[in-house]
Each structure stands twice: as structure tokens, then as C-alpha cells.
Amino acid sequence: MAATETGPVRTPGSGRAALSRFLRRPLASYYLILGSAGLLLLLGLVMVFSSTTYMSTTQFGHPAYYFTRQLVWVLVALPIAWLITRMPIRVLRAMALLLVIVAIGLLALTYIPGLGVVRGGSRNWLDFGGPFLLQPSEAAKLALIVWVAHVFANKGALVRQWRQLLIPVAPVSLIIIGLTIGQGDMGTSVVMVLILLSMLWVLGVPTWLFGLAVGGVSVLGVYFIFSTGYRTQRVLGFLDPFADYANTGYQAANSIFAFANGGWWGTGLGASTQKWGTLPERHTDFIFAILGEELGLPGSLMVIVLFLAFGYAGLRIAMRTKDTFVRLAAAGITGWFMVQTVINLGMVLAVFPVVGVPLPLVSYGGASIVATVAAVGVLLALAKQEPGAKEALAAQRERRLRRREAAA
Incomplete structure (x- = not known):
């Protein structure tokens, strides 16, 4: 970074060098996860409010009903x-079996x-009589990831045997996925x-x-x-949403209309026309269409x-x-977010x-x-298990403590 009388001048490659320095830090992954997830969560709140003002007003009399929930x-x-961030990894692993048992139990209760x-055509919600519904399949994803990572980490070198790869992971996974199907x-x-496939790939099967x-x-x-007619129509309908616009292609077609209406630069925050009732599930599965319409490219x-x-x-x-558990759990969670x-x-x-x-992190939905x-x-x-991460966090805490003592 060079300096002149008018201020600092950024030299070519200085941004790349700064990024390289940041990525060499032990806590780079920690802050990337924290920053990206935090911004997505904040953006999600904004878009939930923007996409539901009309629906909230017409259904409940005030524009912030869904946003408040x-x-x-x-x-x-x-x-x-x-x-969870303060929890030792050994405690998380100790809870793995309990988490998967609770997940299976909650999935079974939906029947x-x-x-x-x-x-929405799926019996995947639990109603315990309160104002909120519970969707067990969402928690089941995390429980399955933690448990599978724990099991494979315990097996160690035995995972090289294909039978050890299947037992007990295969039957338990089939139970959870079967209940969801x-x-x-x-x-x-x-x-x-x-x-599961992403975790098996990382494991090196x-x-x-x-x-x-x-x-x-x-x-x-x-x-x-192809065993069920409505599934076949729904899956094949995306090939040409306008061929059956009034039925199977309705959602996809109106999602396309939203992006077309937004153009390159968007209509502006809150100025969507599709949120007025034309686009179904505009605050849940199709919230990105409203985002694209309002905020553009x-x-x-x-x-x-x-x-x-x-x-x-x-x-x-x-x-x-x-650490095998850390590697598989990180790969499983990352695979979950990216696949979804x-x-x-x-x-x-x-x-x-x-x-x-x-x-993830953007759509409306408590579960x-x-x-x-x-x-x-x-x-x-x-x-925090990355090389040097614990030491860097300890040094940060020490610096904060010193600043507080100096301020006092």
C-alpha cells in the first residue's frame, strides 16, 4: 500500500495479498463461516419481511406477522x-447416539x-398443540451427520472393510430416510x-x-x-413449465416471471409484484425468486x-x-448446505x-x-480444531481481558 498527499493508494495485487494473509490465519475458516452464515441469516430476515408483508396483512392484520415468528x-x-460452539468435541460425540434415537422417534411420531x-402434500410436521409446528426431518439431517461421523471415527482402520462401512450406518440411515420418504x-x-454420499466420498470408500x-x-x-403419477408430472413439469402453466408448471413459471420482472438491477427492496399472491411459497422454497426480483443480479x-x-x-x-470425526462432520454439514x-x-x-x-438460513421456517x-x-x-485455532482464540481472550483491565 503506497501513500500520497491525497491518501493511500492501493497497489496492484494488494487485495490478493491481503486475502492470502487472511487465509493463512488459524481462524480464517472460523470467521468465514461466522461471517457468511451471519450475513445470510440477516438477509433472510430482510427478505422474509419483504416477501410476506402483503400475506401477513391480509391474513393477520399487520405486516410483520411472519417476520416476527x-x-x-x-x-x-x-x-x-x-x-454448541462452546461444547468440547467429545461431548458432541457422546450425544451422537441420543440425537439419532430422538430423530428417529420424532420422525415416527409423524405417523x-x-x-x-x-x-404441502407431505406428512412431515408434528403438532403438539401450540402455536408452532415441528418438522423433525430438519433436525434429523444434523443428527444423522453427527452420528455417522462418530461411528466411522470409532471404527478407525476397520472402515477399510466394506462390512464395517455398512453396519450399523446403512440400516439406521435407511430407517431415517425411509421414514422421511x-x-x-x-x-x-x-x-x-x-x-451420506458426500461423507462416504470424503471417507475414501x-x-x-x-x-x-x-x-x-x-x-x-x-x-x-415414476411409481406415483403426481411425482412424475411434478418432476417432468420443469422441462417446460409453460406447457402446463395452470398446474404442474405454475410455480416454476411464476418464478421465471419474478426474475424477468426484476431484470439486471431489480425492482428495489419491497417492490416485488410476485409477492402479492402470484408466486406460491414465496417466503419459503421460492424466496430466492423474490430476492432476485427485488435485488436483481x-x-x-x-x-x-x-x-x-x-x-x-x-x-x-x-x-x-x-481427526476423522471433525473431517466427516465438517464435510457432512458443508455437503448438506451446498447440496440443498x-x-x-x-x-x-x-x-x-x-x-x-x-x-438454508434464508427461507422462512422455524425448524x-x-x-x-x-x-x-x-x-x-x-x-476451533484447526491447527493453531485454539491458541489464537486463547490469545484473543487474553487481549480482551487486558483491555478491560486497562479500561478499569
Whole structure:
């Protein structure tokens, strides 16, 4: 950085050098996760308010009803994530079996009449009589990741034997995914399967076994798609949303209209026309369409860049550790966020079929927010295991303590 009478002048390559210095810091991954997730969460609150003002006013008489509920869930989730970041990894691992048992139990409860609630064609909600509904499948993703990472870490070198790879991970995973498929929630089931495949890839399973798993999943996926008429229509409808505009193509077509209306620079925050009732699920699965309409290409690219930064940091954590649990858990959570983001963006852009998958940290939904924010907390805890991270955090605490003593 050179200086002149008018101020500092940025020399060529200084930005790249600053980025390089930042990435060499032990806490780079920690701050990338914290910064990107925090900005996505904040942007999500803004877009939930913007996309639901009309709906909130017409249904409940004031424009901030859905925003207030989302804010409450964020305020519930943040202390949970903070506690997780302070939790030793051994405690998290000790809870792994309990988490997966509770997840299976909650998924099973959705099949009990009176408790299980159908929303959007899927019986994946629990109603315990309060103002909020619980969606167990969201928490089940995190529970499955932590438990699978724990099991494989305990097996050590035994994972080189294909039988040890399957038992008990395969049957327990099939129970969780099977219960989710039985609810009619194909989107979440697909995400769970892809999470498991990403963890197996990072674990380094034999190529033949990984190929067999991918092939088996593909065959089952094709069967489930074409075994039910409405699923077939829904999946194939994305090929030409306007061919059946009034039925299977309605959501995808109106999502395209939203982006077309926004153009390059967007209509401005709060100025969406699709949020007035034309676009279904505009605050949940299709919130990115409203964001693209109002904030245009700059806003859309900002979201993509934030998710890419999150994904890079998560993979960086997985690559820089020698601890099998940390590597697999970081890869699983990163895979969850990135897979779900790609599916959601592809769905909103009519590149993929409409499968009902929310955009992590951005879409409206209490269960989704709590689960994803808690997952961010786990990833932050894992980031502290990077080489030099604990020492850097201790040095930060020492500096803060000295400043407080000096101020006193």
C-alpha cells in the first residue's frame, strides 16, 4: 500500500495479498463461516419481511406477522448455536447416539394420527398443540451427520472393510430416510442421501462400493419418481413449465416471471409484484425468486458468493484436520448446505424439478432455521480444531481481558 498527499493508494495485487494473509490465519475458516452464515441469516430476515408483508396483512392484520415468528426462531437458535460452539468435541460425540434415537422417534411420531400434520402434500410436521409446528426431518439431517461421523471415527482402520462401512450406518440411515420418504417428503430424502454420499466420498470408500451406492440410489430414485403419477408430472413439469402453466408448471413459471420482472438491477427492496399472491411459497422454497426480483443480479450473486465462501470454509476445515470425526462432520454439514442450496436455486431457476427444499438460513421456517443455525454452531466448533485455532482464540481472550483491565 503506497501513500500520497491525497491518501493511500492501493497497489496492484494488494487485495490478493491481503486475502492470502487472511487465509493463512488459524481462524480464517472460523470467521468465514461466522461471517457468511451471519450475513445470510440477516438477509433472510430482510427478505422474509419483504416477501410476506402483503400475506401477513391480509391474513393477520399487520405486516410483520411472519417476520416476527422468524425473528423469534432466530433468537431461539442463536443461543443454541453459541452453546454448541462452546461444547468440547467429545461431548458432541457422546450425544451422537441420543440425537439419532430422538430423530428417529420424532420422525415416527409423524405417523400417529392427531400428531402428524400434512402440509404441502407431505406428512412431515408434528403438532403438539401450540402455536408452532415441528418438522423433525430438519433436525434429523444434523443428527444423522453427527452420528455417522462418530461411528466411522470409532471404527478407525476397520472402515477399510466394506462390512464395517455398512453396519450399523446403512440400516439406521435407511430407517431415517425411509421414514422421511414415507412422509412424502422426497426433497429432504434426496438431500439426506446426497449428504451420506458426500461423507462416504470424503471417507475414501472403495470406488466399486461408492459406485454401487450411487447406482442403487439412482435406481430407487427413478422407481419412486415414476411409481406415483403426481411425482412424475411434478418432476417432468420443469422441462417446460409453460406447457402446463395452470398446474404442474405454475410455480416454476411464476418464478421465471419474478426474475424477468426484476431484470439486471431489480425492482428495489419491497417492490416485488410476485409477492402479492402470484408466486406460491414465496417466503419459503421460492424466496430466492423474490430476492432476485427485488435485488436483481447483484443481490442474487451476493447470495451465491456467500454460500461459496461458506462451502470453501467448510471444506477447508475438513481438509486441514487429521481427526476423522471433525473431517466427516465438517464435510457432512458443508455437503448438506451446498447440496440443498444447489437444489433450491436450480428449482427456483427452473433447472431442477420443484421438490420443496428451502434455502438454508434464508427461507422462512422455524425448524429449518433452528437446525441450520445449530449446524453452523457445530461447524464453528469444528473450526476451533484447526491447527493453531485454539491458541489464537486463547490469545484473543487474553487481549480482551487486558483491555478491560486497562479500561478499569
